[in-house]
Amino acid sequence: MSVTSDLTVIMKQEVGKAAAAKVKSDSVVGLGTGSTTAYAIEYIGERLRSGDLKNIVGITTSFQGEVLARKYNIPLTTLDVVDHIDIAIDGADEVDPQKNLIKGGGAAHTQEKLVDSLAAQFIVVVDSNKLVDKLGSTFLLPVEVIPKAVMPVMRRLEQLGGKPELRMGIRKAGPVVTDQGNLVIDVKFDSIDDPATLEMTINNIPGVLENGLFVGVADLILVGEIIDGKAVVREF
Ligand SMILES: O=C(CO)[C@H](O)[C@H](O)COP(=O)(O)O
Numbered sequence: 001m002s003v004t005s006d007l008t009v010i011m012k013q014e015v016g017k018a019a020a021a022k023v024k025s026d027s028v029v030g031l032g033t034g035s036t037t038a039y040a041i042e043y044i045g046e047r048l049r050s051g052d053l054k055n056i057v058g059i060t061t062s063f064q065g066e067v068l069a070r071k072y073n074i075p076l077t078t079l080d081v082v083d084h085i086d087i088a089i090d091g092a093d094e095v096d097p098q099k100n101l102i103k104g105g106g107a108a109h110t111q112e113k114l115v116d117s118l119a120a121q122f123i124v125v126v127d128s129n130k131l132v133d134k135l136g137s138t139f140l141l142p143v144e145v146i147p148k149a150v151m152p153v154m155r156r157l158e159q160l161g162g163k164p165e166l167r168m169g170i171r172k173a174g175p176v177v178t179d180q181g182n183l184v185i186d187v188k189f190d191s192i193d194d195p196a197t198l199e200m201t202i203n204n205i206p207g208v209l210e211n212g213l214f215v216g217v218a219d220l221i222l223v224g225e226i227i228d229g230k231a232v233v234r235e236f
Contacts, residue, residue: 007226007231008127011224011226012036013039014231015126015224016042018125019040019125019222020041022123023047025055028085029085029086029088030087030122031065031069032065032108032125033111034105038064041068041072041074042072049073057082058075059085061108061115061116062179079118084120086119086121087121088122088123090123090125091124092130092218094139095132096135096195097133099124099221099236100214102135102212102213103212104142104184107142107167107178109210110144110178110210111179113217121220124218124220124221130223134191134192136189136190140186140187141187141202141212142211143164143185144211145182146182146207148207149206149208150166154185161189163187164185164186164187164188165187195213220236
């Protein structure tokens with residue numbers, strides 16, 4: 001492992017721990033997806049085990065989150081059963097200064113947007129590499145589509161100025177299939193000037209389930225940074 005990736009892991013751990021510390025007893029907790037949120041889930045599990053945290057239930061956003069929640073003995077519920085979520089913790093692929101996000105690096109953005117946007121407080125956990133001045137600078141925008149809609153949606157995304165490509169699996173011959181059984185198109189936009197409009201425009205294309213722009217959803221961003229060789233967590 002390189003020095004850079006070691007530091008990234010430390011930032012992710014610290015920010016996950018800081019988010020887990022914000023969970024209160026007797027609450028419903030949205031559990032996001034990704035390697036940073038995985039640390040938050042682990043630390044929530046540790047707090048439950050030590051007795052520091054009591055009587056919480058989690059709502060997961062992916063198969064990955066469900067496996068982790070079970071591993072750390074976090075009781076789970078669903079949106080069929082509860083009518084509110086007190087706090088949600090989730091990662092992001094890009095965060096802009098207005099707290100708008102690109103998500104979906106793990107192809108889980110549809111369930112993530114459902115859970116994160118219902119939470120009274122949505123906390124985003126990222127390392128400092130995820131901060132950008134403008135969304136779309138470093139990461140492609142994920143769009144979940146039903147399988148039959150791939151080609152028409154790609155053509156429409158091109159008309160909108162994007163360069164779409166179907167997400168292919170790593171160590172899998174074929175496309176990535178989401179937890180809902182759909183496919184993901186990743187789109188490069190040279191410049192996302194108006195994320196709110198683009199989010200709505202893409203979601204209006206027939207066959208699109210959800211895209212990875214999260215505009216006006218996040219309440220608090222926790223950023224893991226390395227300062228003078230030490231991991232610190234900054235909030236904004
Ligand atoms: O949106 C997501 C999954 O769909 C993740 O939260 C996002 O990709 C960040 O993941 P990581 O913390 O592993 O960098």
